[in-house]
Amino acid sequence: MPVREHRRPDHDIDPLFVNRWSPRAYTGEEIPDTILEQGFEAARWAPSARNAQPWRFIHSKRQSSSWAAVFGLLNERNRLWADKASALIAVLSKTTYDDGSPNHTHSFDTGAAWANLAHQLFLAGWHTRAIGGFDRAAAGNVLGVPEGIAVDILIAVGRQGPVDALAEEFQLQETPNGRRPLTAFVSEGVYRAG
Amino acid sequence: MPVREHRRPDHDIDPLFVNRWSPRAYTGEEIPDTILEQGFEAARWAPSARNAQPWRFIHSKRQSSSWAAVFGLLNERNRLWADKASALIAVLSKTTYDDGSPNHTHSFDTGAAWANLAHQLFLAGWHTRAIGGFDRAAAGNVLGVPEGIAVDILIAVGRQGPVDALAEEFQLQETPNGRRPLTAFVSEGVYRAG
Numbered sequence: 001m002p003v004r005e006h007r008r009p010d011h012d013i014d015p016l017f018v019n020r021w022s023p024r025a026y027t028g029e030e031i032p033d034t035i036l037e038q039g040f041e042a043a044r045w046a047p048s049a050r051n052a053q054p055w056r057f058i059h060s061k062r063q064s065s066s067w068a069a070v071f072g073l074l075n076e077r078n079r080l081w082a083d084k085a086s087a088l089i090a091v092l093s094k095t096t097y098d099d100g101s102p103n104h105t106h107s108f109d110t111g112a113a114w115a116n117l118a119h120q121l122f123l124a125g126w127h128t129r130a131i132g133g134f135d136r137a138a139a140g141n142v143l144g145v146p147e148g149i150a151v152d153i154l155i156a157v158g159r160q161g162p163v164d165a166l167a168e169e170f171q172l173q174e175t176p177n178g179r180r181p182l183t184a185f186v187s188e189g190v191y192r193a194g
Numbered sequence: 195m196p197v198r199e200h201r202r203p204d205h206d207i208d209p210l211f212v213n214r215w216s217p218r219a220y221t222g223e224e225i226p227d228t229i230l231e232q233g234f235e236a237a238r239w240a241p242s243a244r245n246a247q248p249w250r251f252i253h254s255k256r257q258s259s260s261w262a263a264v265f266g267l268l269n270e271r272n273r274l275w276a277d278k279a280s281a282l283i284a285v286l287s288k289t290t291y292d293d294g295s296p297n298h299t300h301s302f303d304t305g306a307a308w309a310n311l312a313h314q315l316f317l318a319g320w321h322t323r324a325i326g327g328f329d330r331a332a333a334g335n336v337l338g339v340p341e342g343i344a345v346d347i348l349i350a351v352g353r354q355g356p357v358d359a360l361a362e363e364f365q366l367q368e369t370p371n372g373r374r375p376l377t378a379f380v381s382e383g384v385y386r387a388g
Contacts, residue, residue, distance in 0.1 A: 011228070011235035014317050017310050018239050034205070040380045041205035044373045045212050046309060049326040049347075051371050056387045057380045066383030091302075092385070105326055108285075108346045111305020115240060116211050118306075119313075123208050132243040132299055144384035152302045153243075177245050179238045186234050186251045189260030190338035191286070193250045 006176040020122045021176035022129040024081040025166045026158030030063055031086035035124055039157075042120030048109035055113040056092040058143050069142050073154065075133035080167045082131065085156035089117075090139065092149050107152050114155070121157060129156045200370040214316045215370035216323040218275040219360045220352030224257055225280035229318055233351075236314030242303035249307040250286040252337050263336050267348065269327035274361045276325065279350035283311075284333065286343050301346050308349070315351060323350045 003019045036059055043055060060070040062085065070088045071079065082088070093110035097103050118128045131154040139151045163174045185193045197213045230253055237249060254264040256279065264282045265273065276282070287304035291297050312322045325348040333345045357368045379387045 007239070009235050009239070011231045013232050013236045013239075013314050017236040017314065020239070020241075022241050037205045037376065038207050040376050041203050042207045042211040044376065044379075045201070045203070045207075045214070047214075047216050047312065047324055049324065051373075053374055053379065055379055056385070058383065058385055059380065060383055064383065070383070104330075105301070105305075105324075105347060107299070108301040108305040108308070111299075111302040111307075112309035112312075113305075114302070115306035115309035118241065120207050120211065130241055130243065130299075136298075144386075146385065149385065153299060179245075180247055182231065182234050182238065185238075185247065185249055186253065189252065189254055189258065189264070191250070191252055191340065191343065192338075 003176045007178065010181065016119055016123070020119055023127050023160050023174060024129060024170050025161040025163050025174055026084040026086065026127070026156070027161040028062060028084040029086055029159055031061060031126070031157060035121065035126060036087065038124055039117040039121045042116040043113035046109065046113035046116050048112070049103065049105045050097060052094070052097055052103060052109070054094040054103055054106040055110040056094065056149060058090040058092070059087055061087045073134045073139050073142055074131060078131050078133050081170055082156045084158065084161060084165070086158040089155040089157060090143055091152045091155060092145060093152055095148050095150050107150065110152055125159070126157055127160050131156060197370045201372065204375065210313055210317070214313055215321070217321050217354050217368060218323060218364050219355040219357050219368055220278040220280065220321070220350070221355040222256060222278040223280055223353055225255060225320070225351060229315065229320060230281065232318055233311040233315045236310040237307035240303065240307035240310050242306070243297065243299045244291060246288070246291055246297060246303070248288040248297055248300040249304040250288065250343060252284040252286070253281055255281045267328045267333050267336055268325060272325050272327050275364055276350045278352065278355055278359070280352040283349040283351060284337055285346045285349060286339060287346055289342050289344050301344065304346055319353070320351055321354050324348070325350060
C-alpha cells in the first residue's frame, strides 16, 4: 500500500521519515542476521549525552529457542499479531553514567537509537512496530536484566505480510496513521503547544 | 572534514547514520524558517506509543528577542561554543496520555523524534548538537513549561563553522567521535551486554 495515500507532509522532507510506518501484518519469515546487524549498526551511531551510548538490545528470532520466553512477555492483544513477526527486540537503557551518576537522558538517547534502527531496517525492506503493551515487571527476570538497566520497549521486526491474515480487529487499522500539525507541538521562545 | 576518516561502520548501513555528527563550531548565520519547519516536520512522523506524539519543541533563533533567555540556561562551558549556533531548540515531552495515565515512554518516543529532526536538518546541510548541560531547574520557568511536561534536552542548530574560531579547549575535540562495537550492547535471548 502506497504510504502517500495516507500521509501528506506539510513541509518538504526526505521521504524516509514519512514512508516508515508500523504495520502489524508480518510474514513470519526468518530474518537474516545481516539485516539485524545493520539495524544495530545504525543504532550504534546515534548521538548520546557524553557519548555514553546507553542503549542495549536483546534480540530473539521467531525460530530461536529464546522466542517463547520473550514472546510470552507480550500482552494477549499483541500476541494476536506479533506471532508473525520475524524477531522481537527488547530495547533497554543504562540509567547511570560509568561514574555512577544518573543519566537523565538514558531513555531519550535510546529513543534516538531506536529511530536509527527502525529507519535502517525500513531502508533494507523490513518493518518494525514498537510494543509498549508487555509485562514490564516480568521482563527484567525473563531477559536477565541487571540492576541499573531499564527496559524501554519491545520491538517487532518483520517483512510486511497480507492484511487479511491479521485478526479481524486489526485489519481496518492496518494503514499508516496521521500526525498532529506542527502548530500543536512547536512554538517560539516559550511553551505554547497543546 | 570527511567523516569517513574518523568513522568506519562494521556493517553496511545507509551513510546518513554515520555521516551525521555533532560539531561545536558554527557560523552563527540566520537559519531560514523553512529549514526549522522541515526539521520539525521530520520529527512529526516519528513513531510513538498509542500515537500520542508526546514531543514538544520550543525554538529560539540567535537573532530573536527570546535568544538571551534561552541561551542563559546553558552551563558556562556550553556558552563558549553555543553562542555561534543559529538557533537553540528545547525538546520537551508530555509525561501522560490524554486520559491522564502515565506515559512510560514519553522521553524515549521524543528521542526518536529528535533523531528524525537531526537527520532531516543534516540532509538539508545543517548540523545539530544536543546539550545536556543546562539549568534544568530554571528551564521550566524561563520556557514557561506547564506541569506534566518534562524538559528532555536543548539542541544547538547551525551551519558548520571554522574550527579555529572555537575556544581552544574544544578545537582538538572537533571531530566525529567513535562508538563501542555491537558486542558491547547487543545480545541474543538474555542480557549479556556491558
